[in-house]
Amino acid sequence: MMEKITCGIVCDLLPSYLDGLLSESVKRKVEEHLEHCKKCRDVEQAIIDERERERLSEFNRGARFKEKLKSVKHYIIGLIIGFLFPFAVVALWFCILMIF
Ligand SMILES: [Zn+2]
DSSP states (O other), X not given: OOOOOOHHHHHHHXXXXXXXXXXXXXXHHHHHHHHHOHHHHHXXXXXXXXXXXXXXXXXXXXXXXXXXXXXXXXXXXXXXXXXXXXXXXXXXXHHHHHHO
């Protein structure tokens, strides 16, 4: 049987606890400790908040990147059309000249 675990140990274990990586008995110890210790609950909440923030900023970065990619795509399409259009007009002219 493990002895009562200290706040330091719980804080060390919290990331693994939140990831669900702890064995059942250690997990129970952490849960027991969290029930009685507001300080560690605050630490747990801080980790959760931090992760949520990270997740959201990852998400925002992804969204911004996609947005940027889209504008780049539009730019390239515009470029291609801008480039092809005069070319097509010249080609058309040549066709007309060949026929007549
Ligand atoms: Zn504690």
